[in-house]
Amino acid sequence: MPPIIAGKNRRKVRFLSKPPPSSSTSNQNQPGVSRPTPSSSSSGKMTSQAPRPGIPVLFTQPPPIRDPLVTETVDLQDATLDKCLPFLKGIQSSQQGPFNACGVPALQRDDHVVYLFDSLEDYPPSFVILDASRPWMAYWGLAGLFLMGEDPTRFRERLISTLRPAQNSTGGFGGGRGQISHLAGSYAAVLALAIVGGEDAYSLIDRQSMWQWLGRLKQPDGGFRVCEGGEEDVRGAYCVMTIISLLDLPVELPPDSPARNAGLHKLTDGLAQYLSRCQTYEGGISGSPGVEAHGAYAYCALACLALIGPPEETIPRQVQHMNLPLLVNWLSARQYAPEGGFSGRTNKLVDGCYSHWVGGCWPLLQSALDGKPQGKGPPATTVGSLFSREGLARYILGCCQSHNGGLRDKPGKHADSYHTCYVLAGLSAMQHYHYRTDSSATTSEHFASAFSWRSTPIREGNVYEKSDRLEPLHPLYGIPYPRADEMRLWCEARPIAP
């Protein structure tokens, strides 16, 4: 039964009601305490303690090759290993069980659900820095609750009243009243409205003015600014394609779009080329052309390409888009051992949120490699999973669960709504096989591929229990599958004239 949400500051009360962690082991690995001094002996203290049974040595020992030269990168990596190893071995006192035969702790469902419900309630004054992110807070909380099997539609009225003042008559949503429209806020608002669903939620969105506004963000080089006067990056491109495909907005540029002066006619013109220019010599994708490859931007770019058209056509190099072998290699190198989780960039640390950003790239690349869908079911042959699902499950369940509820970047960090949503999304993504079929919810010439995805739970080779399985999210939209189709079809029935 879901917990009943009481008034303000409920979280504080709940946190204090928890028993303090046992002091039977050294407290240097507990959250909030300064990190242990990195030492060249590298985790020697930890390796001396035996792990729980059922855990392969890959996840309990430092990597086999270690350079003698120590730099800041190595210090940070060693400190992270020191913090993660007791959690990976299942011997950290603050971890809650039960542990299964693979030595993996259970998902603390009740605690995370309480955390997510609380995340939608009141915040103290110090959270004023989230003033521009309230649509995000709504999306993260609602998506997280859905993943955990809760019913987010109960928040429909409250969501609508939250977002109504954030919408601008000139199109799009800002963070709140009086804030200019921003693609991030608009993306989160549209997704949150899709999650709660229903006529009242859909009809809140002024689709005509949204389209006009998107036209003003289009840039001559094919990309999008995130807001008028704001920066241009890959996030913007992904948010725009998400919004126009869900809301069935015309792909044509509005007549007054400044990008028409540069010879562009459609919102999609030059977009794949722009994304292609964001691929780096490492194979990954940067936030804007010429910068370092980064996991979160890689997801935005790949999801954007998979929205524009079928990923086997829009991602590979045949049409000058991505060098796919290089991209797959770079993405694969984001997974580290013994941590098991993903990093966002070369020589950076694992972070639970990349379970979604990097983990979410895998179904898209797998689908691109599997090629054109042939039927209503999964493809007859597939390249299969190209990363270690076991490693990711161990990192998420072993290292990312905060003992107060909520999920986090890594041991030593506090849980927050962002990480709770995206760590759970990553866990869900790797628990399911996401594939495309030859039938789509839309009969439109655009975005048919985006609405042709299906999923089925993966039942073999899991190191987590069946009770830890989450609901599946749409791999491009990050919302429940049926909610994506429903929003699209509702909008298709109410076309907007270009």
Added chain:
Amino acid sequence: MAGKYESDPEWASVTPIPLDDGEESGAMPLASIAYPTEYLEATSYLRAVMAANEMSERALKLTQDVISMNAAHYTVWIYRAKILFALEKSLEDEVAWLNQVALKYLKNYQIWHHRQVLMSSRKHFPTLPPKEQDFLMDMFAQDSKNYHVWTYRHWLVRHFKLWDHPREIEDINHLLKADVRNNSAWSHRYMLRFGPRDDQLDAGMANAGDMSTTPGEKGVLAVVDEDMVDAELLFAQEAIVRAPENRSPWWFARGVLLASGRGLTEWEEFAEKFVDGDAVKSSHAIEWLADAYADGERDIQAAEMLNLLKEKYDPIRKNYWDYRMKMLDIPAH
């Protein structure tokens, strides 16, 4: 008690527009914030002056006040930039103020975009301000891999055409000397040496998005300075010798060889030095050899290398190595 704006005669003419976080509609809004009183008041006046598109000194001061309470308020930054240009304020003063804000809030998109907007003004900054690179190094002293700062620095190079500016490569050398694993610095180095210049569209790889070239030409430059290529390869080799299990220089070198149209085989001997029986010093050297052997149609040797990675040196990527193995032309056993 009256707020600081309400009681200030300078603001007497303005009717503030209060917050509406959704509560007025009757349903409890989601993720509401118990805003500090000062923030509520300042943002109420901000909404009012923005609605009137007021370009004034008092509005400029107000934006600073709001930023001091919430630097992630993107709207106020964009409004502030507009006022600065409308009132023809000193952008040098603005940059000086911004430096302090940037050092305080390290992870913030708005600050760096604002800096780019200021620096884009050819009228105010016809050439690179002399202290600009110094300040970026101050930022890197706080966080040498700060993505916002590196994105800005890349923009700066293109805007002021700094590819051959001595400070750029000096700073990169300095950062790599301090931490040879700084992949952001390696990426910047690559763009200095091999990135598109002048009026060419910006891109991480040559020919990207250019429909007139073949897919195989992505990343391959039409013309390269072979001496420069050799020098960069030597630089990468020296970095690898210092720390062989460092992915950055190995992949930098692959990018260099790709750009210059040269294959991996010329580094075979070098890579083999790190793969000697039980004394393997670099998984990246093994991977290099796997690719070099596969390029040279020595698939059985390539498979041996992939097996080493799968079984011993990088087993978390087992599924990927298996996938690579399937692409080789070797009989199944």
